Amino acid sequence: MQINRPPLQWLSVLMALMLSMMAQADDGLDSLEKRLKDMYPATRIERVQTSEIPALFEVTMGKNTAYTDVTGRYFIFGHLFDMKTQRDLTADRMEKQQRIDFGQLPLGDAIKTVRGKGERVLAVFSDPDCPYCKRLEAEIDKLSNVTIYTFPYPLEGLHPEAVDKSIAVWCAPDRARAWSDLLRSGKAPASRKCENPIQRNIQLAQRLGIQGTPTLVSADGRMLPGAAPGDRIEQWLAESRP
Template sequence: MGTPAKFAVTAAVLVAVGAAGWFGGRPAVERVVHDYILEHPEILPQAMEELRRREAAKALAGVRQTVETPFPGATLGNPNGAVTLVEFSDYACGYCRQSLPDVAKLIAQNPDLRIVVRELPIIGPQSPDASKMALAAAEQGKYAQFHDAMYQAGQVDGPTIEAVARKIGLDMDRARRIAASPTVEAEIGRNMELAQRLGFTGTPSFVVGDKLIPGAVGFDGLAEAVKAARGR
C-alpha cells in the first residue's frame, strides 16, 4: 500500500477510534485497534522497531557521552571519525573473533568511522588479564596491534598474553605497571557498569547511533546501523 493510501487508512482508523471512544468507550476503541492490526499486520515490525529505538534511547540517556568516550588510545578506525560505533568485547569470545573481518571491512568502507572498544572481560578466567594488557597497549599507542594479535592468537592465558605483548613491541615493565594501575581497574569496572545499564549480558555487543545491538549480527547488520547513525 502506498503512502497516500496508508495515510487515508490511518485517517479512517483515527476517525473510527474517535467515534468508538465517543459512543462505546474503551472496549470499542480496543476492538477497532485490534481489527486494524489484524487487517494491516505489516505495521507490527515498524511498531517493534520504534519500541526498540525508544528503549535504546532511554537506556542511553545520560550515559551516551561516557559510552562513546574511549579509554585513551582504545580505538580502531579513524580516531577522529564523525560516526562512532562502540563495541563491548572479550578476548575469550569466539563470536568477537568471528566479527573481526566484519569490523575490518566496516572500517575500510567508512573512513569517517571511529570504533570505540570497551573491554568487557566476562567470559574466561584470564579475560581480565588480557583486557588490562590491551589497555596498557593503548597507553603505549599500540592498541590496534594488540587487539588484532590477541584475537589471532586463539587462546587467552598468561603466556599467550605475554607473548602477544612482546610481539607487538610493548615496553613490558611499563605495560605491567599500567595494567595493574587503579586507572585501568576503574575502566574495567566502568565498562561492566555501562554494559549492565544498557542490558548487555554477552559479547560482542554494539552501540551505534540510537541502536543497541547485542550479539554478532554480521557485516550487513553493522553497516546498516552505521548508515542509520550517519543520517540521524
Template sequence: MKRYVFALLGAFSLSACAQNPGASDAAPATAGAAASTPTAVEAPAGSPAAKARDAILSINPQVSVESVADAPLPGFQEVIVSGQVLYVSNDGRYVMQGSLFDAREQRDLSQAGLSKLRQRLLSEVPEDQRIIFAPANPKYTVSVFTDVECGYCRRLHEEVAEYNKRGIAIEYLAFPRMGPGSDDFRLMESVWCASDRKQALTAAKSGRRVEPRTCENPVAAHYALGQRAGLTGTPMIIATDGTQMPGYMPPDQLLEALQRLDGAAVGGAR
C-alpha cells in the same frame, strides 16, 4: 503467578556470544554479578506512569526502572526494566512482557523505547573510555560491546580494517561474558589499562599474551551498562540512533544496514 513474574524481573540471562561459532563460546555470562544500583524514574503521584512504576517495584523492588512512557498500546504504559520492555495497564494492575508488533506497519514497536534508552546510555560514555578503530572521516559510527574470548567478536576484529575502509568507525566497550572475578574480566581490565589499548585488544583477541595490569578502568561500568541496554549476546553492535544490529555482521552487510537506517531517518524527516 507472582513468583513467576518475579522470576521474569529478577533473573536476566545473557547469552555468551551471539551466533557462536563453537562450543567453547557457549559459557553463560554472570548476569547479576555487576548489576547497577536500582533506579526508579520520577513520576507525579497517582499518574499512570507512577502506577506502572510502582506495580513493577511491588513485584521486585530491586530492579532498575529505566523509563516509563505512554505505550503505543492504548491504556498501557511502556516500562523498560534492565533492558526488557514491559507493558503495564494505566491502573497498574496488568503486566505484559514481550514485543509489541504493528502488523500494519510491519515493525516491532517495542524497539523504539529501547533504542532511545541505548542512545542515552551510550551518550554517557566518554570517548576516552572506549577503544576506537576509525577511518579519517567516518560516514558511520557504531558502538560494539565486545569480549576477547567470543569467536564472533574475534572475527569482527579481524575485519576491523575492512569496516574502516567502508567508512565505519568501530568504538568498543567491554563486556567480559564470564562476569566479574573471572580471568576474562581481568584480561579485559588489563587491555583497558594498557599503554596502547588498541594493540593490547588486538593481542588479546588473537590469543597472544597481554601483560597483566591494574588501574582505574571502565570495564565494570561497561558491563553494567550492557545489561541495562538489553545485551543478549556479544558482539552487540549499536548504531548511533540506538538501533541494535542482529549480532555479528560482515563489513558489507553492516554498511548496507547502516545505509538503510540512514535512508529511513531521512525519509521519516520529510
C-alpha cells in the same frame, strides 16, 4: 460569497475546551499510572501512554510492553500492528525506548580505532576471550570511514582470564595494536598493571542492559548483538534514524 465567521468569543471557548481536554488526558494518564503502581507494587511500571486504539493504553514495564484499559485490571501482552502500513508499532516503540544515548558513553574508557576518515562512529562491547568477538573483529576489518570505540567488557563468569587480559591490553603502549593482536592471533600482551576502566566498563554495560558480547552500538543508540557479517553491519549503520 460571504463566509460567516464564528465570533471571537466562540474561538476562545473552543481553545479553552481543547486545552482542558488535553489537561484531562494528562491527568488520566497520571491517574492510571498511579493506579497501576498501587495495584501491582511488585511490577516496575515505567511509562503509561495512549495507544493508537482509543481507550487502550500502552504500559512499559522494563523490557516488556502490554496494553490495558482505564481500570488496569485486564492486560493484553503482545504486539500491536498497523496493518495498513505493515508496521509493528510495539517493536518500533520498544526499540526507541531501549536506545543508548551515545553522547553519554565515556569514550575515554574505550580503545579508539580510526578507519579511513572515520566520519561514522560505532561502539563495541567486547570480551577478549569471546569466540564471537574474535569473529567480529574480522568483519569489522571490512568497514571503512568509521571510528570504532571498543569497550573491553570481560565476562568473568565465562572467561576467568578475560579481566587480566583486558587490563594488560589497556596498559599496553599501543592499546589498539594489543587488542588487535590478542583477538586476531591470540597473542596476549605482557601482563601489566595500571589505572584502567575495566570495572567501570563492566558496570556500564550492566546499566545499559548489555548482557552478552559482542554488542555494537550505533551513533543513534541502536544495538546490534552478535558477530554480524560486515555487509549486515554496513546495512545496519545505514539504517540510522532519529
